[in-house]
Amino acid sequence: MYLAERGPAPATPPAGTRQERADRAAQPGRALRAIPGTVLALGTVSLITDISSEMVTAVLPLYVVAGLGLSPLGFGLLDGVYNGVSGLVRLFGGHIADRGRRHKTVATIGYGLSALCKPLLLLAHTLPLIGAVLAVDRTGKGIRTAPRDALISLAAPPEIRGRAFGVHRAMDTGGALLGPLAAFLVLGAAADGYDAVFTVSFCVAVLGVLALLLFVPGGRPQVERGGSDAPLVTVRSAVALLRRPDLRRLTVCATLLGLTTVSDAFVYLLLQHRLGIAERWFPLLPLGTAAGFLLLALPLGALADRVGRRRVFLGGHVALLAAYGLLLAPFHADGLAFIVLALHGTFYAATDGVLPAAAAGAIPDDLRASGLALIGSGQALARFCCSLAVGAAWTVIGDRATLAVAAGGLVLSAGWAAYALRGQGRGREGLPDAGQEAR
Numbered sequence: 001m002y003l004a005e006r007g008p009a010p011a012t013p014p015a016g017t018r019q020e021r022a023d024r025a026a027q028p029g030r031a032l033r034a035i036p037g038t039v040l041a042l043g044t045v046s047l048i049t050d051i052s053s054e055m056v057t058a059v060l061p062l063y064v065v066a067g068l069g070l071s072p073l074g075f076g077l078l079d080g081v082y083n084g085v086s087g088l089v090r091l092f093g094g095h096i097a098d099r100g101r102r103h104k105t106v107a108t109i110g111y112g113l114s115a116l117c118k119p120l121l122l123l124a125h126t127l128p129l130i131g132a133v134l135a136v137d138r139t140g141k142g143i144r145t146a147p148r149d150a151l152i153s154l155a156a157p158p159e160i161r162g163r164a165f166g167v168h169r170a171m172d173t174g175g176a177l178l179g180p181l182a183a184f185l186v187l188g189a190a191a192d193g194y195d196a197v198f199t200v201s202f203c204v205a206v207l208g209v210l211a212l213l214l215f216v217p218g219g220r221p222q223v224e225r226g227g228s229d230a231p232l233v234t235v236r237s238a239v240a241l242l243r244r245p246d247l248r249r250l251t252v253c254a255t256l257l258g259l260t261t262v263s264d265a266f267v268y269l270l271l272q273h274r275l276g277i278a279e280r281w282f283p284l285l286p287l288g289t290a291a292g293f294l295l296l297a298l299p300l301g302a303l304a305d306r307v308g309r310r311r312v313f314l315g316g317h318v319a320l321l322a323a324y325g326l327l328l329a330p331f332h333a334d335g336l337a338f339i340v341l342a343l344h345g346t347f348y349a350a351t352d353g354v355l356p357a358a359a360a361g362a363i364p365d366d367l368r369a370s371g372l373a374l375i376g377s378g379q380a381l382a383r384f385c386c387s388l389a390v391g392a393a394w395t396v397i398g399d400r401a402t403l404a405v406a407a408g409g410l411v412l413s414a415g416w417a418a419y420a421l422r423g424q425g426r427g428r429e430g431l432p433d434a435g436q437e438a439r
Helices: 018-025 037-067 072-100 103-117 127-155 158-189 193-215 235-243 245-259 264-275 279-307 309-328 336-351 354-360 365-397 399-420
Strands: none
Touching: 037 072, 037 103, 037 127, 037 158, 037 193, 037 264, 037 279, 072 103, 072 127, 072 264, 072 365, 103 127, 103 193, 127 158, 127 354, 127 365, 158 193, 158 279, 158 336, 158 354, 235 245, 235 365, 245 354, 245 365, 245 399, 264 279, 264 309, 264 336, 264 365, 264 399, 279 309, 279 336, 279 354, 309 336, 309 354, 309 399, 336 354, 354 365, 365 399
């Protein structure tokens, strides 16, 4: 069912169809001017916060494996906690944000909780303690993600939603690009390198929380279904979203693909083992992924608005498969690390923002955070299971055999997703799109 126009009918004829307005917004010079201020403010918050988070993420694999001497299985457990806990609480964050329509308040709590965890890493030197700190940090991420994405999707018109998420993810990835670089510089300049990284990370995280409080509009968003008088959101109404075929298919596909997506940390460890990269250069590996993500997030988001979010989403997984193939290839081509990291960044640019942009069209406004949380939780919990499995398999059968199994599973999952989503929606998008909003 097509989205009804908000408010009274305009007195003058509309300035073209939705597709014509989207085409005009895609013209040079207009792309960024069409992006709402709320999206840009949230992008700034994410940029600052990601500098803090990626400083820790960049050194964490080396810190626990080389510094603390944990096995790949132990690191797999930590990495699973890092990726999976957010999935467990994402539904809670989305539900609370929808129930009180306080998306900014809930997001602020999540950002603040993650910031408070950074100095605790200075005190954690064992697997249980580090795992507990990371669990609390990811709890903050899980709480904030759905309300933040709901704010973006509610602020952006449907015809430019892919572009809006692309702009946000590009700014977010700018932080991911600067974070590892900051960690590299701090490690080289400070005597107690890891402790210094965690301290600086905390200071930057506090700035992110302040930016959210000062620059992101607050208040209760007026949703289409009933405005401020909309019925109270309940757990039952949120879970009932899975009865919607479009959303259910997309959730299942995202979950299956997550089960066979090897985490970033393992990709970087594989690159280090394959190429013999020195430990001091390890924190720079995420820069390659972040650079590809940063450069392509906005173009691929705009492309998804025009040619189809399903095509771009599945194309991102093809890029990931190509990266796996290069890591498994017997030859050592010049620039292998750069090519693999560029493909890895392309994967994120084609999926990370396109997925919520596609899903938003299948979710009513007053349940937007809950619906996005359903998909995000399924994907995060699947990646949690994948991290545990990869860590165990790496310990038993080795890194190359583990990656080969994951690549084979990804081929099967991507093939099934292409089949399941082939007729999703009635628009040319193939996924819920700009012209096919849920009511």
